[in-house]
Amino acid sequence: MYSRAYKTAVTIPPLLWVTVFLFVPYAILFCYSFWSVSSAQVILHNWNLQNYLQLVHNPIYLQVLFRSMRIAASVTVLALLLGYPLAYYLSFHAAKRKDLLYQLVIIPLWASYLVRGYAWKTILGSDGVLNGFLQYLHITHRPVEFFLYSPFAVIITLTHIYTPFTLLPIYASLEHIPRNLVEASHDLGASPWSTFRRVILPLSLPGVLAGATFAFVLTLGDFLAPLLVGGPSGIMISNVVVSLFGAAYNWPLGAAISFCMMLLVVTLLFITERLEKRLAVS
Amino acid sequence: MTEAATRASASGGAAATATPILSIRQVIKRFGQRPVLRGITLDVASGEFLTILGESGSGKTTLLRLIAGFEDLDSGEIWMGAERLDRIPAHRRQVNTVFQSYAIFPHLSVFDNVAYGLRAKNTAPTEIPERVTKALAMVKMGEFAQAAPAKLSGGQQQRVALARALVNRPRVLLLDEPLSALDANLRRQMQVELKSLQREVGITFIFVTHDQEEAMALSDRVALLRAGLLEQVAPPREIYGEPATAYAAQFIGQTNLLRAEVRDGIATAGSIVWRTFGANGAATYSLRPECIRVVAESESASPRSPDVTIPRFRGRIRNQSCGGAMDLIEIDCGAPSTIRARIPSPGILTGEREFEFTANDAVRVREGEPE
Numbered sequence: 176m177y178s179r180a181y182k183t184a185v186t187i188p189p190l191l192w193v194t195v196f197l198f199v200p201y202a203i204l205f206c207y208s209f210w211s212v213s214s215a216q217v218i219l220h221n222w223n224l225q226n227y228l229q230l231v232h233n234p235i236y237l238q239v240l241f242r243s244m245r246i247a248a249s250v251t252v253l254a255l256l257l258g259y260p261l262a263y264y265l266s267f268h269a270a271k272r273k274d275l276l277y278q279l280v281i282i283p284l285w286a287s288y289l290v291r292g293y294a295w296k297t298i299l300g301s302d303g304v305l306n307g308f309l310q311y312l313h314i315t316h317r318p319v320e321f322f323l324y325s326p327f328a329v330i331i332t333l334t335h336i337y338t339p340f341t342l343l344p345i346y347a348s349l350e351h352i353p354r355n356l357v358e359a360s361h362d363l364g365a366s367p368w369s370t371f372r373r374v375i376l377p378l379s380l381p382g383v384l385a386g387a388t389f390a391f392v393l394t395l396g397d398f399l400a401p402l403l404v405g406g407p408s409g410i411m412i413s414n415v416v417v418s419l420f421g422a423a424y425n426w427p428l429g430a431a432i433s434f435c436m437m438l439l440v441v442t443l444l445f446i447t448e449r450l451e452k453r454l455a456v457s
Numbered sequence: 458m459t460e461a462a463t464r465a466s467a468s469g470g471a472a473a474t475a476t477p478i479l480s481i482r483q484v485i486k487r488f489g490q491r492p493v494l495r496g497i498t499l500d501v502a503s504g505e506f507l508t509i510l511g512e513s514g515s516g517k518t519t520l521l522r523l524i525a526g527f528e529d530l531d532s533g534e535i536w537m538g539a540e541r542l543d544r545i546p547a548h549r550r551q552v553n554t555v556f557q558s559y560a561i562f563p564h565l566s567v568f569d570n571v572a573y574g575l576r577a578k579n580t581a582p583t584e585i586p587e588r589v590t591k592a593l594a595m596v597k598m599g600e601f602a603q604a605a606p607a608k609l610s611g612g613q614q615q616r617v618a619l620a621r622a623l624v625n626r627p628r629v630l631l632l633d634e635p636l637s638a639l640d641a642n643l644r645r646q647m648q649v650e651l652k653s654l655q656r657e658v659g660i661t662f663i664f665v666t667h668d669q670e671e672a673m674a675l676s677d678r679v680a681l682l683r684a685g686l687l688e689q690v691a692p693p694r695e696i697y698g699e700p701a702t703a704y705a706a707q708f709i710g711q712t713n714l715l716r717a718e719v720r721d722g723i724a725t726a727g728s729i730v731w732r733t734f735g736a737n738g739a740a741t742y743s744l745r746p747e748c749i750r751v752v753a754e755s756e757s758a759s760p761r762s763p764d765v766t767i768p769r770f771r772g773r774i775r776n777q778s779c780g781g782a783m784d785l786i787e788i789d790c791g792a793p794s795t796i797r798a799r800i801p802s803p804g805i806l807t808g809e810r811e812f813e814f815t816a817n818d819a820v821r822v823r824e825g826e827p828e
Contacts, residue, residue: 359560363574
């Protein structure tokens, strides 16, 4: 058994860390969200609900929030559509190529986010690779403008960046399916498709849920991709927060938005965790 | 035809001459460069309980997986009646498998597990509950229909696996060491149930095991597999009483192998001499320990003329251990070194004693690799 002193010694540092770097800042943020800014750009410590009311009444914020959620949902769906088949192939059919393919999935995670963002800029831009290719094939005669600086560009870029995060938990859950269950299903007369639908897919749902949560939550909070490739129409909620804490100098409103976002994400995580537990069968 | 093949078709043929339900012909299977099955030919009769017996690595599970359709064979054919089985995918074969580790679907209830095969084959929904209930009752799991598999013990999962396979009324049921994960008591109980279940449903069972006692207790016929080749296929009594090879004699029950020199109907192994019918030359004989009797001391003292039909030999008692109904006695008799005998209640034996056996009980067997 460990001594009481040892237990205290190993418990205190992480507790301290979480308190100082997580709870205290969040508490401060929470306080800020009830304050306001005077016309002279001074933060007034007069407690009120103005910031939250403004969020509900000013359509701009809700509009951006809904757009962010739409983008996050699109990225999630695309990441699942791309990630699941690849994870399935890796787990069930890749055989000798498994390790190599797995590494190829992982490698993009080593490249800097910024590099990947800029890469999409050169692909989607007016004189970018994609437009050049389309004009070369005479499919278009002028550069297509909406590729870059649009929600479309944000979705493409974030799908690229977050698909590995979606793939990995799906792959892990597929790897955990005992192969004799697949054989048992075939043995009982179920076709390969029916086996997928009735055995493999249900047993991989916890992984799908985990992967979807990664993609959705990470996208919802992203601000670099909209900054690099989003343009005015691709602005997301985090960009609003960044500007409120920066140029706009309205920390209280920024804090209120941040806090709502956090509440949204925590609720989402709570729900998916409950769902995952219900889906997971030992 | 080789001696073993002649023997196999002569003895095993009795059950298999009526149109076989399953016909395995010259099946060869390799994993990479390693041959696992090296030419298996075997007919399985309708309604029979056939056991494929072999050590681990003998290829017995591979043979079962070939029949089920989980592996592709390299050459040869498997027929089910007039249908070429090895050409159709696993899900279209009229065979079902009970897996070693049960392979119960963890996300489905016991009822849904058993109904799985019926639903996969689009059985009328009205028919499903009745058939599932009947199948669960057959394995005494009726009250667990709505239970989650994770809540069941190993023995219960085993029963569900059995019901899940039988509910489909397969033409052949394949069982891959289904009892090996159970403890000894439960295992014996399941053996009895399995055998009576097979009689009840009348479905052909192909049962894979490495346990020779299990094979003997359950089977109509035993197919002994050794390193990818069939050593002998025969009913348990025959394979025990007349083993074709030294390997079969040693693998199924205990035996003494006597390396003898045969000349003109007389076999000589050291000090033991008996009558035989085999050809002249070196030969190996299997003599079961229980075929040896101890000669009463009073009778042993009076000298008698050598009798080659009930030969006698002298030996020193090296060890005697109690084996319940029979004592196991190790006899040191010089030339064929140690001979083991199983003798019912012989009392405590000491020193040098005389033993006898009936010459016909020494069975001539083939040695070495199967051809």
